[in-house]
Every structure is written in structure tokens, then in C-alpha cells.
Amino acid sequence: MTDRDGRSFDRRRFLAGVGAAGAAGLAGCSGLPFGDSSPSDDGESTENGSAAFDEFRGSGPLVEGRSDLGGTRIEDLPELSGELVIYLGGGEGGLYRDLLDRLRQIYPDFEPVARDYGTAEGANTIISESEASPADVFWSVDAGSLSAVAGEGLTAQLPSEVVEPVPSEFHPDDQWVGTAGRARAVPYNTEKLSADDVPDSVMDFPDSEAVASSIGWAPTYGAFQAFVTAMRLIEGEDATRQWLREMVDAGASQYNNEFLVSNAVADGELDTGFANHYYALRVQASRPDAPLDLAFTSGDAGALINTAGAAVLSASDNGDLANNFVRHLLSSEAQEFFATHTYAYPMVSGIPPVGGLPTIDELNPPEIDLSKLSEIQPTLELMREVGVL
Incomplete structure (x- = not known):
């Protein structure tokens, strides 16, 4: 099998060493139970509000040796401050709320107000509420639900500094951006x-x-x-x-x-x-x-390759905070959280997938507009x- 650049790779080498994963959990759309998502107790310090990878990384032998990862660190982003209403479409069995709790610990002045829905339910709720929706952000496990909201003209175009780290196919028209792939x-x-x-x-x-x-x-x-x-x-x-x-x-x-x-x-x-x-x-x-x-x-x-992702709603009065929050979902720490707690594909370079999986660049997905x-x-x-x- 060849990747998108014509390089060949083995189609059967991907689960080597996965059996040692032990406590690491997986996320999906099914609402099945997940493994322990608590922060590691032996991580780096988080002095002055800076985030350490070990506070976001899953546990178990599968993730040992993951260090010196790339991407943009949380400490290099503007601070999160204020109340943000977030509709969670799917929520990855509670893991989205776990990540919100980690961000809340870093930023005491940040108050995310999360409401849980199914993916289609969340999209339909926003469409029904239209411009009167109290939501600032729709964070969903499914590209189709995000695209449905965008198709109704209810999402704001994301700034280039938000979407730039993510391959273009995972932020169609910049109306939403992928946060984790499957x-x-x-x-x-x-x-x-x-x-x-x-x-x-x-x-x-x-x-x-x-x-x-x-x-x-x-x-x-x-x-x-x-x-x-x-x-x-x-x-x-x-x-x-x-x-x-x-x-x-x-x-x-x-x-x-x-x-x-x-x-x-x-x-x-x-x-x-x-x-x-x-x-x-x-x-x-x-x-x-x-x-x-x-x-x-x-x-x-x-x-x-489908993707979870986030959109900022056009009617939100908290656009700057909402855009900054989405940037945090694409931070190195959050991407490591998705990779090691949900076994999802990271959306930014510098954060590899776990379990010996081929990288997105090594796969050969179809050329398709995910919004469709x-x-x-x-x-x-x-x-x-x-x-x-």
C-alpha cells in the first residue's frame, strides 16, 4: 500500500505493542465505557499556570516514551477567561468534560458551561434555536453535524491562526475545524x-x-x-x-x-x-x-477519515474567547489528550498517533468534502x- 506521496508501507504492522495499553481508554460515538482518564500523578509541574503534557496524557505502557512533542503549547496561547457556553455533540463518553476540567484548573477565571447532546440532537437544537441560541461553541464528534449547522449559516468563519495547524480538508470553508480524527x-x-x-x-x-x-x-x-x-x-x-x-x-x-x-x-x-x-x-x-x-x-x-471538530456560532457575543478556546483544543496538550485517551488521530503535526498506527499522511483517504x-x-x-x- 502507498501513502499520498507514493511511498509504500506495511498494511499490517499497526497494533504491535498495543496489548500493553492496559488502562488507556477509547472514545467513539457509541457511549461505551472508557478507561481511566485521570491526570498522571508523576507529571511535570504546572507552575504559573503553564500546562504539562503529563497532566493531559493518558496512562499505561502504550503512551510511555512520548516526549518532545511538537505543536503549539498552551503556555504560548492567550489565557482563557470568562464564561463560554459549549454544546457538546457526543462528548466522547465524558472525556470532553474531563478536558474542560483540565482547562478550568489552568485558568481559574475560565467558566465553560457545557450542555450534552447527541451529535444530531446538538446540531438540530442549534438549528432550531437559530440566532437565539445561547451557545458560543458547538464541539461535536461528527463532521456531518458540524456541517449541518454551518449549512444553515449559523457558524462564524474561523481566523487563520485557529485553522492554520490543521490540514485544509479538515476545516472546509473555515466554518469549523477538526480536533481529532478517526x-x-x-x-x-x-x-x-x-x-x-x-x-x-x-x-x-x-x-x-x-x-x-x-x-x-x-x-x-x-x-x-x-x-x-x-x-x-x-x-x-x-x-x-x-x-x-x-x-x-x-x-x-x-x-x-x-x-x-x-x-x-x-x-x-x-x-x-x-x-x-x-x-x-x-x-x-x-x-x-x-x-x-x-x-x-x-x-x-x-x-x-472523519473527524470530531468545533465551530464558533455566528450569533455568539464571545467570539474572541470562543476562537481562543478552539485554539486550545488544537494545542499540543489537548491533541495529546485526544491521542492517548481516545486513540484518535491528532489533527496537528508533531503529535503522533498511538499504537503503531500509520500517520494520516501515510494513509490514502478519498478526496471528499467532509461537509457533505x-x-x-x-x-x-x-x-x-x-x-x-
């Missing part, structure tokens, strides 16, 4: 398959004797529906309909979420499946000897037509 991946059972058995294109899965006969998916899960939406946008409705039908005909097994898919692969109940990358890491963290690894497809919907992932209704209609939902 890659579509193919967990597979290493006792049943090798990485070479996994097709490089997701469109080839129905015709692959190696994978089609024992594969799992979670059609009711938001991440899977975003994947199908990406397929519909890239391949067209007819090709997506045919792919879904062929996968149904091949006997794809249905699960309620992608953690269960990844667990079933580790158990040998399935040979392979479709899931966001961090679910396999979560399985390996609790089951270090599980015969589980990840493969990645290339340049297609199966290689989609909000166009979910045609996808749901198509999935119902085929009988997947």
Missing part, C-alpha cells in the same frame, strides 16, 4: 487471514472469497452510515446500492456497534469487519493476546430500500 479500517482475525487477503478497495469486498463469507458490520451505527454516505458521494447511488445488496447476499452479519464487530473478529466469530480504527485498539488494550490486527483500504470510502457527510437522508433511504435498515 479512520475507517478493516479489523481482521490474524488466525484466519493475513493483510494480503484484505482487498485494497472496499468495492472489491463482495467478490473476495477470503473476506466476503465471514464479515460483520453495524448498519444502524452513525460511523457506518457516514461511510456509506461517502461511498454514495464517490461511487454514485447505483454502485452503492449494488454494493450493499451484494454484501447482504454474501451474508454480512449485523451488530449494534463497531466495538462489538471488532470483538467478534477477535473472538473468531468473524474473519473480518468494518469499524473505526480505535475499536480494535480498545479490544487489544483489554485482550493483549487477541488475534486481531487492522488493514486499511486506499483512496475509497473504506479509507474515509451531513447529507445523510439519501443514505438512510437507500439503506432502507436495500433492507439493511
